Amino acid sequence: MNKLIIAGNGFDLAHGLPTSYNHFMDAFWRDLKENQDDDLVKEVVYLDPIFQDHFDEGEILNFKDFESNIHKYLQNNLRGFEYQLEKYSFSQRGMSRSYGKEVVLFKFKNKFFKELNETQSIQNWVYVENEYYQALKSICKDEELEARQKRERVIKLHEEFEQVKQLLEIYLKQKVVETYDFNAFSEKDHPKPFNILRRFVGKESNEEKLKLASEFSDRDDEKFMFDLDPSESKKQKVVKFNSYIVNFNYTPTFVNYCGYLLLEEKQLAHINHIHGELSEENIVFGFGDEMDEDYKLIEDMDDNEYLRYFKSFQYSQNSNYKDILRYINSEKFQVIIMGHSCGLSDRVLLNTIFEHDNCRSIKVFYYQNGEYDNYTEIVQNISRHFNDKKLMRTKIVEKTLCEPMPQIQLPKKK
Template sequence: MRKAIINMNRLVIIGNGFDLAHGLPTKYSDFINDYWKNVCDTKGTKTIINKNDEFVTIICKFGHSYNLSEYKAIDDLKSYEELNNFIGRNAEKKYGEFVMEFKNLFFKKISEDSIQNWVDIENEYYKLLKECVKQNNNYKIIKLNKEFEQVKGLLEKYLLKNVEEKYDFSKDSVEEFVEIFNKCYYEKHELDRFLTELSNRDVQVIKDRFDKFEKEFLSLGDIPKQGLFKDELSLDTYFLSFNYTTTVFNYSKLLGLDLDSLNEIHGRLDDKSNPINFGFGDEMDKQYQEIEEKNDNEYLKNIKSFQYLHTSNYKRLLDLIDSDIYQVYIMGHSCGLSDRTLLNTVFEHNNCRSIKIFYHETKDEHGKIVKDNYTEITQNISRHFNKKKLMREKIVNKTLCQPLPQIQLPLK
């Protein structure tokens, strides 16, 4: 029996939820609380807290009448809110000297606000950027960009120390993900099921490709008997990673993929040839035109599109999506507005045939599923489409999607 094999691409979009699904401490709260937890490491000294860096100046000294043993709970302070409340309570009692001053006002903003996700930080930066435009304040935008750069540096140091140096990518612990990525060939009933993830129009495109293959083979003159063709679809996997860690890079090596199969579009930690790109990327926003019309490049400093031009990553992405039809996998990416320009390019492209979501399930203390974020992701995806009918055709319905596996990488 002869195989009628046709190919299409699978573009796996990777976001921070992918690292979280591997048990890595890459949430925004992990990062910000780590800073304040280290500030609160007293080691039983008489000077309770003494911190002076580019972000804050904190000095807490208690007088002789203060009983340090009564307040050993300071060692357990693990967030800015807890520290701020502790300092405020004791300052009112006038036990000694209490000073806490922020040098980096952007860092103050993200410490004080109820920020949950990394996209919220990028959105907060954009909000402040628009305020600078409105106020026509050149000094303020220079200061904002400097402070944003300091936060970006702090994030890179955190991820290197607390993720890259602490966790080991173990082949034995990632089998669930490997099974998903290794599913590259579809035939018979599996092919029929896969085709249900596509629109009727796109199913016809696939069937036309099979017919074309068989006709071209038959035209060679070696005519087999009727029914000797077995249709098989092969998917070529490509990773588009928005993360800075090496998790996806390790998968590409484990799966034996070549270097062209991995696009770390937002850069990689401690890599001068592919530096991390942390900023905002919604040029479809109504107020973006006002920013460009400022005719001051300082306002465009952290707009992602200009950072993309520092490497070949964006061109490689365009070359890939132009080359053939593809299905998108969403794995751990919130599809928030901070990447709107890029995601619109991927989702509305004529070669994009469907968008399959690997959603996150939330369970209670008994392991019962109480909710998932499938609907939230579809709502976020819709904001990247100008043509809503096209969006409804491309998003794979929930019955054909599946939860993102949850595993734990071991410590080194």
Template sequence: MNRLVLIGNGFDLAHGLKTRYSDFMLDLIKRTLYHAEFNYLVKGKQGQRHEHTVTHKDYLLFGIQIFDRASFFYVKQEVHKIDSFDALTAFFEQHGLTLSFPEVITSKTPSGKEFSYTSILKTMIDALMTRNLKWVDVEGAYYQSLLTILNQFDKHGNRVYDENSKAEIGILNTELDYLKIQLEMYLSAIMPKHIPDNLGVRGINFWSKIKGEFSTSEQGRLSLTEEQKFPEQVHILNFNYTPTFTYYGSHCACPDNLDVQVAINHIHGELNKLHNPLIFGYGDETDEHYSVMEKLNDNTLFQHIKSFGYFKTDNYHQLLRFLDSDQYQVYIIGHSCGLSDRVMLKHIFEHKKCKSIQIFYHQREDGSDDYIEKTQEISRHFEDKRAMREKMVPKPNCHPISGLNLAWDDIV
């Protein structure tokens, strides 16, 4: 029997890395503020409002408007202190700044026609002002924006997909392209630069959990023999773009189960690796609207659908070969199990060789945890709810992710 380990953003967060969507967007706006202030000093005129604009592929994405009373000193002394969107809002109000988004876009077709457009960047930033967002929410928001453009009808109830629609899809894809580029830059900058080659006891303890024997309860439930109590293969399916998992080095540092075969699969790409580019988008081809997209015969609709990104490498086929090779248990460490990866997760969970699903849940400071929320997310990938109940490891036999001792505060 084998083990499949799903690694999500909660894994990076447990290491103290600022990899939340809110962390990334806050940094993006703060960096834009630095550029805006510099441009104001160079181009701004006394007594006039100055606007610093951000463009990508000749599209205006957003801008920051500055009054002349904003000074170079506030950037140096105050911007770096902003640590939340509440603080950012207060900062904008204090200095008379405005974050603006285009409401009208000019088509890049020969007609040059103007059309109204609701920026997904604006939607996401507005949402961050009131609540925290997960990456699955961002990818879901992209898909919902796509559907909003598609689901426009005339007075007779006929679907309208015209020049305006195609132009809206173009700017939506451009916004996501921009976010992907900026995200890769951000994550590359925040990754630790000096991780010890040998993590000592910490690394040994970590690998003992990842490749260690199946729990006593699962050995009994699955009728595993003494020879079967350790996984023969461990497949690490890393949904993150970061290389955090690789910092633990070779599993051979841990003397347990030395014969195990361990493979690390960066299924969504790796930072700054041309041979394994980042995959950022949506991955639910079972949605009822997907067939509508196919019938419209416009390939730009699929630019950020994950399935087509998987074709760029053999990562997905590596996963399929592992799933078909033998019975397996699934470990879930920091993955939200949301719908943006639905097709892949559905295949993993419903596969006839999947025998066990064990959650490493997040335990909050107030003592509550997300175990039940995780099971609810997982249930959405099952058509056979009975099979789901049979495969899920009950909470008393699961552990919090903190039990893996992932924090690096003392070594980075």
């Protein structure tokens, strides 16, 4: 039985890497003072080059702190002026004429980035891609706009979305890939993740062989799990599989594990960077739910600009998507979820995998912190990718046979 491993951002987070949406967004505001002259940053926000003292009103760890500093600065240092807190600006009253009628301390130039910061419900990258999709649908459904106006707004949205994508690439390169030592961890220091991955990239232990059959609802699948080892005199059953990793992350975390284990176990495995790699500058970032009822509305706009950031068309730039299809069509397989939230943003791909006849089982490695865990949340997300809910219930492995992802900390480079 083949093993298809789906690795998402939670896999990086389990290694102590600051790759979450909040990590990225907080770093933007924390480092804004030193980065404000960067050309890309200047396309996203405007800061008055003269009035800079608001940075010193207090420590800035996130947007809320930055916003608080602006308010404090206006209230404490600009008495005698009329100011608008919502716009972070103040009007001239007795100031030098060189400043004009209004001086703006700060403003968002990127509307999409502004809305991301003002939306408190955003928790991870799936929500960001969903926000983009909601903004796109809102433009399409606006009956007060003419076709020309809609197109102009979509082009502007895509320019702003691309800026956020570029900010993310820079952040991941500078604050993650160039900061953390991906070669410094070893099995000796962190045996748990190595032991887990060895089951799917390396060899199964005898104990794991006995557990494996219980992860499938159809007992006929057992004949696809095992083979007779010709090297054993007693012809013992051994687990047979080829591993295939669908890596949704842009980082090299999973690559380093596989390099170590494949060399050790001499197993066959392939890593598919379905969302691209930072080193190749080809990352996929957008929305991927063509099953949504409003997708037809966007298609019917009959303008390819509206489809620019749909993942299906980004997947067509290389063979990664078709490679996955070839793998799942070749033989029966079990899906292993490691750190992927299974949100709707990747529905076009996950539905194809989960509802495929060769997909016999879906096993989840979940996040656990004390009494809290997100197993149920992940399973609920998985269910949304199934049109056939009865089929879904036969494929998902129950929680008692699943386990939490070990949490470790990769060291920073010295």
